[in-house]
Amino acid sequence: xxxxxxxxxxxxxxxxxxxxxxCHQTNNHDYMYWYRQDTGHGLRLIHxxxxxxxxxxxxxxxxxxxxxxxxENFSLILELASLSQTAVYFCASRDAANSxxxxxxxxxxxxx
Amino acid sequence: KTxxxxxxxxxxxxxxxxxxxxxxxxxxxxxxxxxxxxxxxxGLVSLTVLVDQKDKTSNGRYSATLxxxxxxxxxxxxxxxxxxxxxxxxxxxxxxxALGRLHFGAGTQLIVIP
Numbered sequence: 001x002x003x004x005x006x007x008x009x010x011x012x013x014x015x016x017x018x019x020x021x022x023c024h025q026t027n028n029h030d031y032m033y034w035y036r037q038d039t040g041h042g043l044r045l046i047h048x049x050x051x052x053x054x055x056x057x058x059x060x061x062x063x064x065x066x067x068x069x070x071x072e073n074f075s076l077i078l079e080l081a082s083l084s085q086t087a088v089y090f091c092a093s094r095d096a097a098n099s100x101x102x103x104x105x106x107x108x109x110x111x112x
Numbered sequence: 113k114t115x116x117x118x119x120x121x122x123x124x125x126x127x128x129x130x131x132x133x134x135x136x137x138x139x140x141x142x143x144x145x146x147x148x149x150x151x152x153x154x155g156l157v158s159l160t161v162l163v164d165q166k167d168k169t170s171n172g173r174y175s176a177t178l179x180x181x182x183x184x185x186x187x188x189x190x191x192x193x194x195x196x197x198x199x200x201x202x203x204x205x206x207x208x209x210a211l212g213r214l215h216f217g218a219g220t221q222l223i224v225i226p
Contacts (some may be wrong), residue, residue, distance in 0.1 A: 004155075022207060034218075042116060042216030059213075098186070101214070102146075103155040 003027045006091050006104035013111050021107050023091030029102070031094040032074040034058070034066060036087040037106070043090060049074055081111045083102040115139045116217035118202050124223045125192050127172060131133045133220045135185040135202035145178050148201040150219065156201060159187070191222045 004025045013019045025032065031050055035043040047066035055066040057063030063085060065077040078085055091104040116137045123129045134188065136143070148156040160169040161220045162178035169176050175188045189196055202217040 040218055042114070042218050043214075045213065087178070090149075101146075101156075103157075105155040106153070108153075 002094055004091055004102050006089075006105040006107050007100075008107060009105070010108040011110070013078075013081045013109065014112055016044045016081060017081050017083075019081050019109065019111075021089055021091075021109070022074040023074045023104060024072055025074075025091075025093040026072065027093050027095070027102055028071070028094035029072065030096050032068065033092045033094070034074070034076045035066075035092065036060070036085075037090060037105075038087050044075065046089075047090060073081075081082070083097045083111050085109065114218075116202055117205055118200075118217040118220050120220060121218075122223070124225060127190055127192055127194055127224055127226055130188065131145065131192060131222065132136045133187040133189075133200050133202075135187070135217060137183050137185075137202070137204045137215065137217075139183075139204040139206055139215045142180055142183065142204055143205055143207050144153070144205045145185050145186075146203045146205065147174075147176055148203060150199045150201055154196070155188040159200075176181050189222075192222075194224050196222060197224045198222060 007022045013106050033048040034046045037043050047054045049068040067075045089107045092101045119134045146161045150156050159179045161175045165180045167178040173190045178185045199219040199221050201219045204215045206212050
């Protein structure tokens, strides 16, 4: 059973529309992360969270919001989707005691 | 500026051959380095983690080295299989704690042909 589950697996969104990407983890990890992956580039950190009800900005937070309503769930919100946000988005969780990360399978977002 | 450079960008080998993937980085501090395998359309799966100043690890047909003085790592895959076709990503962690950041390379796309 996948320990980090992302939904949807893929989505097509219209420019200017609102998009919510969801992530659910069953690892009992405190730390959760949202990354985006663009072709030819490494993953880049958008937002992360150390604890429920708290989020932090990563390296590229502009145009994104995050929500951590519980330890298990971490959402990424695009209030006004833009063409430049077409990418694959990965959620990850991490144990506070070590450097082991668990990644989800990704959400492929196409903004048209 | 890219802090983790991987080479080659892509590589084609025949099944059964060995291959070596390279990772050079400028991340400081460099607490640990991890190699991930990413199958097409899938998430990242950790292959190995290197921690020591000069480290070596082995995981089946995968073996890796790390030289922190040279800020260089290699991933060796022996006797490649068709299922090894994937993108291999080098990731450097700048701290051991959860406060640390991960720095990702763009990956090496490996294609194994019959």
